[in-house]
Amino acid sequence: DKKIVIAVDGHSSCGKSTMAKSLARLLGYIYIDSGAMYRAVTLYSLRKGWIPNGQPDIKKVIEGLNDIRITFRWDNETEKNTTFLNGENIEEEIRKLEVSQNVSPISTIAEVRHEMVKQQRENGKNKGIVMDGRDIGTVVFPDAELKIFMTASPETRAQRRFLELKEKGLEVNFDDILANVKERDEIDSTRKVSPLKKADDALVLDNSNLTREQQLEWTLEKVKERT
Ligand code: C5P
Numbered sequence: 001d002k003k004i005v006i007a008v009d010g011h012s013s014c015g016k017s018t019m020a021k022s023l024a025r026l027l028g029y030i031y032i033d034s035g036a037m038y039r040a041v042t043l044y045s046l047r048k049g050w051i052p053n054g055q056p057d058i059k060k061v062i063e064g065l066n067d068i069r070i071t072f073r074w075d076n077e078t079e080k081n082t083t084f085l086n087g088e089n090i091e092e093e094i095r096k097l098e099v100s101q102n103v104s105p106i107s108t109i110a111e112v113r114h115e116m117v118k119q120q121r122e123n124g125k126n127k128g129i130v131m132d133g134r135d136i137g138t139v140v141f142p143d144a145e146l147k148i149f150m151t152a153s154p155e156t157r158a159q160r161r162f163l164e165l166k167e168k169g170l171e172v173n174f175d176d177i178l179a180n181v182k183e184r185d186e187i188d189s190t191r192k193v194s195p196l197k198k199a200d201d202a203l204v205l206d207n208s209n210l211t212r213e214q215q216l217e218w219t220l221e222k223v224k225e226r227t
Helices: 016-027 035-049 058-067 097-107 110-123 136-140 153-166 174-190 212-226
Strands: 003-008 030-033 070-075 079-085 130-132 148-151 203-206
Touching: 003 070, 003 079, 003 136, 003 153, 016 030, 016 130, 016 148, 030 035, 030 070, 030 110, 035 058, 035 070, 035 097, 035 110, 035 130, 035 136, 058 110, 058 153, 070 148, 097 110, 097 174, 110 130, 130 136, 136 148, 148 212, 203 212
Parallel strands: 003 130, 003 148, 030 130, 148 203
Antiparallel strands: 070 079
C-alpha cells in the first residue's frame, strides 16, 4: 500500500489525538502530537520563569528554543505516546491546567512556530505519518493526501477533558475547563500567525454525537480511498 500523510486539525479537546493515535496504530504509521511540542516549550518557559503573569518574555523564549529538544516515544504495550523534553518524561506535566493556560500565548510567537514546523516536517518527510494540531493541513503539510478537520461543541469538549483529568486523579473544576476551552478557541482562531482554520480541502468531522469507533470507521474509509 502507498503511504500517505494524514493531517488532523481542530479545536482543543475534540478527540483529535485519540483518533490520530488509533489511526496511526492501525496503519502502522508514526504519530506526532504537535500540541505536545508547544506544550513542551511552554513548560520549559514556565520553569525558567519566562511567563510572569501570563505574558511571555518573547526574547527569552526565542533564545531558549536552542536549548530545547523534544522527542516522542511510542510504547506498544500501553499504547501510549510519551513526550520528552531534553530526555525528561514530561507527558503528565504538560497536560496540567497551568500549561494549558499558558500555551496559547507561547504558540502565537512566530519564531516558536517556525522552529516547531521545521521539526514537524522533518518527521513527515518519509510519509506514513498522522499528525494532529491546528495548522497541520494548512501550514505544516499543505499537500497532505488526507486532511481532517475535527470539531465538537465547547461543552462536549470541556466535559471530555474534565473526565480525562479526573480519571488521572487531578483536582478539577468543570467551569474552569470550559472557560479554558473557550479562551483557547478564541486565541487559536484569531492569532495572526497560522490561526486555526479549516483547510479548503479538509473533510469536516463533527463528533459531538459519534463514538470513537464510528469516527475511526469513517476515517479509515477515507484512507482507503487514498491508498
Ligand atoms: O492540541 P493541544 O490542545 O494539546 O494544543 C495545545 C495548544 O498548542 C493549542 O491550544 C494551541 O495554542 C497550540 N497549538 C498550535 N498549533 C498546533 C498544535 C497546538 O498552535 N499545531
